[in-house]
Amino acid sequence: MKELIVLKIGGSLITKKSEQKPSLNIKNIKRISAEIKNGFNPEKNSLVLIHGAGSYGHPIVKRTGIHKGIKTKEQLVDFAETQRLQNVLNSLVCKELIKKKLPAVPCQPSSSAVMKNGKLDSLDLKAIKGMLEINLIPVLYGVPAYDSAQKCSILSGDEIISYLAKNLNASRIIHATDVSGVYDSDPKKNKNAALIKKFTKNNLSALSSSSNTDVTGGMMKKVSEIIELGIETEIISGLEKGNIEKALKGQKGMGTAVNFNRSGV
């Protein structure tokens, strides 16, 4: 099989994330679709896309609390509506990819995903493997999913990445986000925050133990997970035009690289 690239497109890129109602960023979706068309070489690589939920997911989840489990009948309806909204978003994303003649096939993870206490327990990959073999581009996304312990929890795009990358033996992961990568302190609070160009196990522990550094919680968790996964990963800004295309073509250095040259520091 060709070398597999897993590309995550953050929900903050494809939706207007701060809106309380589902709100699309169609301009970004169109641009990113064109970048994928230009950057992806189907002769050389296979590609899985995963996108986030942004304003199609976070407000309704926060409002209904379904991520903490289902306690009422009303929350079952909220579960259904949250899933429906994710499929609507996915259809809109795939529509633009398909317009660019990319065989981007919607792939709802929760049809087979089983969670346990908020963690992914199993996801059937037979069909997804088959799709990749015949050169389709499966497009997965964060979803509410059945949880055997608490009835419902959220299967995040990041968790899907880890599961797929591990079980499909991905050679490279690209995280397109709304920041340029990982900083040594919060760039919104600290003017002198510096982008960390390369991340290894060694500088992660140095950062965690230093009281001067303040890698934000979410990003720290993401980086820890990536390091544990051990697959070459780049965290880049998908807001900056051309980055996704360049990354797909194999260009390095646009953001933070993790697990590259793992022997060195």
Added chain:
Amino acid sequence: MKELIVLKIGGSLITKKSEQKPSLNIKNIKRISAEIKNGFNPEKNSLVLIHGAGSYGHPIVKRTGIHKGIKTKEQLVDFAETQRLQNVLNSLVCKELIKKKLPAVPCQPSSSAVMKNGKLDSLDLKAIKGMLEINLIPVLYGVPAYDSAQKCSILSGDEIISYLAKNLNASRIIHATDVSGVYDSDPKKNKNAALIKKFTKNNLSALSSSSNTDVTGGMMKKVSEIIELGIETEIISGLEKGNIEKALKGQKGMGTAVNFNRSGV
């Protein structure tokens, strides 16, 4: 677990089937959603819904030929677009069900389905079983799916019914179609065509061997499959107001009953 009802809603009910472009029959969807809300008793039963594709599926499949397998790169894009259209239709159907406060959760079968030479080989049911246990109503639908022999084939709503009914041990199947049931000859060609109220293995073979009878090919195949499945099944007209509601409540005799009182003829 509660007794499981599998309800199939034909594509000819929820779409304008003769249209060449995807065209919704929103009036029917709203009415059928209300009937399901009124007829389904979640204290007594579990419910799986399966809907057909109608004008969201048949024209594009016929035009692109993807049901016969994938031969070109363009057909991969057609595969993706066909899947996308089914998700769009499903989102619209679920929207109306959810408006009625039914926990109708979209469930894309092709995320895990693997076909082989046009027949369903495997479909992961762990998540669907879990959804039923917590009282969700999974809503599945006919889709293009990965085929290990010919790359793509169509997983029809009818095939999903058989698979689910068998593997989830359903107690009853309701087929809501655009005809009143099975006739002893084509009612469009023969004024004297009579509705067969009850079907068993015996009158199926009588009909097949008689040169006077002309049960249409599709319906004959459907009935043969139902008889083989051995689960109590009713084929009713979903165009006639109230039928779906009555059938869900357990009322009999609106159309053709198959596998009821199997010992008698």
